[in-house]
Amino acid sequence: MRIRRKPWARPELAECPFCIDDPENHIGHWHELFPKQQPLHLELGCGKGGFMAQKAVSNPDINFIAVDIKSDILGLTKRNIEKAYAQAEKEPDNVRIFAYDIERILQVFDSNDVVDRIYINFCNPWPKKKHKKKRLTYPxxxxFYQEFLKNGGEIWFKTDDDELFEESLTYFNMCGFTQEYITYDLAASGFAENIVTEHENMFMEQGIKIKFLIAKNHGRVSALPPIVPKESETEENQES
Structure with a gap:
């Protein structure tokens, strides 16, 4: 889905105290950006921030970082987070946001940035074979995530796309994750911790069942799985 340009987004983000405009300068030091040292959760592809706004405000004992590739959409994240904290009469001191290309995630996080949990909600399914390597769940x-996701840490993955979900199950297995929880109909599963966002409601109103899993990390595999293309192949596809 193409996001319309929002001229107000960059100026607002520049003035936002919880928006980080130089994420590469904080590699290895993300925990230091929060007033309290507590578990760190990361959302990759936060979209309009509906999930993060609800999650962060209701869990003050956890620090949160939300990332999306476009500043235009991150501006909406910022506004939704501000709204949620204002309604709760709290300050957003346990949340940080920034815009970045998640394919280059190791330029902003390393093994010192220990993350307890990663959320991936309704990411682009990239259905064409030549584009699948762009998936946020690709091996x-x-x-890459295993570089900073702690041993025993979890990835919570939610999608409306059947093919993406099935193929992601294979990806997780290839990289040494185990499935701690899985459902093919999240709304009917009774999973108590689910946060239903506007995006999720849209799919359910269309009769689409939401697929969800929790995958536990057991340490980085010794070598990149063979399904993954060489770096040169990735660069060629990005240029095409």
């Missing part, structure tokens, strides 16, 4: 990406 190459999972391999």
């Amino acid at each position: 190459r990406q999972l391999f």
Whole structure:
């Protein structure tokens, strides 16, 4: 889905105290950006921030970081977070946001940035074969996340797309994750911790069942799985 340009987004983000405009300068030091040292959760592809706004405000004992590739959409994240904290009469001191290309995640996080949990909600399914390597659950990406996701840490993955979900199950297995929880109909599963966002409601109103899993990390695999293309192949596809 193409996001319309929002001229107000960059100026607002520049003035936002919880928006980080130089994420590469904080690699290895993300925990230091929060006033309290507590578990760190990361959302990759936060979209309009509906999930993060609800999650962060209701869990003050956890620090949160939300990332999306576009500043235009991150501006909506910022507004939704501000609204949620204002309604709760709290300050957003346990949340940080920034815009970045998640394919280059290891330029902003390393092994010192210990993350307890990663959320991936309704990411682009990239259905064409030549584009699948861009998926946020693709083995190459999972391999990257394991650099900073702690042993025993979890990835919570939610999608409306059947093919993406089935193929992601294979990806997780290839990278040494185990499935701690899985459902093919999240609304009917009784999973108490689910946060239903506007995006999720849209799919359910269309009769689409939401697929969800919790995958536990057991340490980085010794080598990149063979399904992953060589770096040169990735660069060629990005240029095409």
